[in-house]
Amino acid sequence: MRNFVSAHRGVHLLTDSIAQDAASRDDVASLVRSAQSGDREAFGVLYERYARYVHGILLARLPADDAPDLVHDVFLQAFERLRTLREPRAFAGWLAAIARNRSLDQLRGRRVVQPLEDHPAPPESPEARADAERALAAIQRLPDAYRETLVLRLVEGLTGPEIARLTGLTPDSVRVNLHRGFKLLREQLGVAP
Amino acid sequence: MTPDTRDDESLWDRSGPVDPAVADLEARLAPLRFDPASHPIALPRARRWRLRAIAAAAAIAASLLLVTGFWYYEWRFEWAPNRAWPVTVAPAAPGAAPTAASLAVGESLQAIAPASASRIDIARVGTIDASAGTDLTVSSTGARHRVRMERGTVDVRLWAPPGVFALHTPAGDVIDLGCVFQLAVDGDTTRLTVRTGWVQLSNHFGESLVPAGASSTMRPDRRPLVPVYDDAAAAFAAAVRAFESGDTSGTALSSIVTTARRRDVLTLLLLAARESGSDRATLVARAAVLAPPPATADLAAVSSGDNDALWRWIDDGLTLPPVKGWWRNWRDALPRLLAR
Numbered sequence: 001m002r003n004f005v006s007a008h009r010g011v012h013l014l015t016d017s018i019a020q021d022a023a024s025r026d027d028v029a030s031l032v033r034s035a036q037s038g039d040r041e042a043f044g045v046l047y048e049r050y051a052r053y054v055h056g057i058l059l060a061r062l063p064a065d066d067a068p069d070l071v072h073d074v075f076l077q078a079f080e081r082l083r084t085l086r087e088p089r090a091f092a093g094w095l096a097a098i099a100r101n102r103s104l105d106q107l108r109g110r111r112v113v114q115p116l117e118d119h120p121a122p123p124e125s126p127e128a129r130a131d132a133e134r135a136l137a138a139i140q141r142l143p144d145a146y147r148e149t150l151v152l153r154l155v156e157g158l159t160g161p162e163i164a165r166l167t168g169l170t171p172d173s174v175r176v177n178l179h180r181g182f183k184l185l186r187e188q189l190g191v192a193p
Numbered sequence: 194m195t196p197d198t199r200d201d202e203s204l205w206d207r208s209g210p211v212d213p214a215v216a217d218l219e220a221r222l223a224p225l226r227f228d229p230a231s232h233p234i235a236l237p238r239a240r241r242w243r244l245r246a247i248a249a250a251a252a253i254a255a256s257l258l259l260v261t262g263f264w265y266y267e268w269r270f271e272w273a274p275n276r277a278w279p280v281t282v283a284p285a286a287p288g289a290a291p292t293a294a295s296l297a298v299g300e301s302l303q304a305i306a307p308a309s310a311s312r313i314d315i316a317r318v319g320t321i322d323a324s325a326g327t328d329l330t331v332s333s334t335g336a337r338h339r340v341r342m343e344r345g346t347v348d349v350r351l352w353a354p355p356g357v358f359a360l361h362t363p364a365g366d367v368i369d370l371g372c373v374f375q376l377a378v379d380g381d382t383t384r385l386t387v388r389t390g391w392v393q394l395s396n397h398f399g400e401s402l403v404p405a406g407a408s409s410t411m412r413p414d415r416r417p418l419v420p421v422y423d424d425a426a427a428a429f430a431a432a433v434r435a436f437e438s439g440d441t442s443g444t445a446l447s448s449i450v451t452t453a454r455r456r457d458v459l460t461l462l463l464l465a466a467r468e469s470g471s472d473r474a475t476l477v478a479r480a481a482v483l484a485p486p487p488a489t490a491d492l493a494a495v496s497s498g499d500n501d502a503l504w505r506w507i508d509d510g511l512t513l514p515p516v517k518g519w520w521r522n523w524r525d526a527l528p529r530l531l532a533r
Binding site for chain 1: 201204205206207214215217218219221222223224225226227229230232234236237242
């Protein structure tokens with residue numbers, strides 16, 4: 001009985017997800033087209049929607065202090081190149097590619113991060129910050145396949161379906177990555193299952 | 194769904210029972226979460242689009258300018274054969290308005306402005322400012338413009354290919370090679386001063402090319418005199434003219450040699466080209482001191498009478514006023530008010 005309910009619910013979730021997915025992509029495509037034709041507000045909406053995603057990608061690879069500045073770098077680069085994006089629906093993947101390349105550049109030390117002019121001071125205590133960075137370091141030691149998914153889920157607070165929608169992975173792949181990655185992470189951190 | 198992932202709804206979408214381990218890690222990592230509202234992005238101004246717009250506007254403007262310029266260039270040279278030239282006659286009394294008239298082929302300016310200064314449009318390619326009392330008659334207009342001038346002073350400004358405009362004077366022909374010049378005709382003497390470009394004086398005895406900044410004189414019974422720069426020493430100019438008039442005492446030649454500057458080498462060589470023997474050798478020797486000949490001109494050959502070598506010296510070795518070109522003398526093509 002429990003299996004039946006779970007499976008039934010899973011079907012609903014899947015159909016909901018597909019419908020949401022299509023609507024979201026149309027909406028994004030419309031925003032991208034507006035931004036391509038010079039609508040800066042539309043690009044601002046895209047920034048609000050995708051900033052956490054980009055931050056998560058960067059944070060999966062780079063020190064926590066570097067990531068916020070690089071988010072702006074990535075979006076400014078995207079803004080300059082937006083006209084080269086031929087398929088507006090592919091915005092998320094295109095943006096992720098810029099973010100990943102940018103993080104690689106950063107790791108190679110090729111580019112200098114331009115600090116944000118008004119970098120807000122972290123509101124949390126230094127201890128909490130240090131603890132967060134320790135946890136992040138543990139995630140960054142995980143295999144590639146799990147890092148990005150776990151950061152997006154545990155740091156940026158996205159859900160599995162949202163991660164699937166953004167990354168283009170199937171929901172099952174995301175679920176597997178989350179599960180296995182989390183298991184490895186708990187082992188690393190010495191947290192009991 | 195695999196057995197591994199069956200009971201992880203909390204991790205998947207927070208829909209199941211709270212997993213304390215997940216909740217704990219979310220809480221620990223929360224300080225690193227990015228808040229777009231706290232990091233508003235400042236997009237650069239649309240500099241690129243503005244630059245593109247400016248570039249496009251500049252390209253359009255340049256194209257229009259090019260087309261207009263080309264049309265204007267062509268239009269300037271269009272003139273029906275023997276069509277009259279417009280003339281503006283200066284008022285006889287101060288304060289009166291100038292009179293518009295036209296000067297037909299065969300018609301004398303004296304018939305229109307016997308005692309007034311006047312401006313004559315040479316079709317659309319230039320103007321003649323004639324002083325009061327100037328006597329000139331239009332011989333032909335069209336592709337080539339010809340004027341017969343008997344007396345007076347004219348300031349001519351032209352922007353046209355060489356030979357399009359010429360004046361016939363009692364002393365010989367004055368052929369415009371594209372320039373601004375002043376011409377005075379007094380009896381059988383024609384005096385020329387060139388401001389820009391070059392002018393050719395020509396009669397039955399020969400010709401003389403006069404560059405900008407130089408003057409020359411032409412009479413009907415002899416070859417046109419060599420050009421002398423207007424900023425040359427007065428003694429030099431006087432000695433050159435005396436020498437050309439047949440001074441055989443050696444005084445004129447001596448004065449030429451002692452007063453010549455580097456810039457006067459053109460005059461020295463043009464004089465030498467008309468001479469032979471020791472006078473030529475003296476002039477060439479002085480020229481060689483002031484401006485040694487280029488490798489293309491052998492000094493001994495020039496001294497001994499080789500005029501081809503002498504012209505190579507002039508062409509390759511001297512810095513002469515440039516032949517008129519649109520890129521240098523475009524101002525001459527503008528209406529006179531806008532130009533010098």
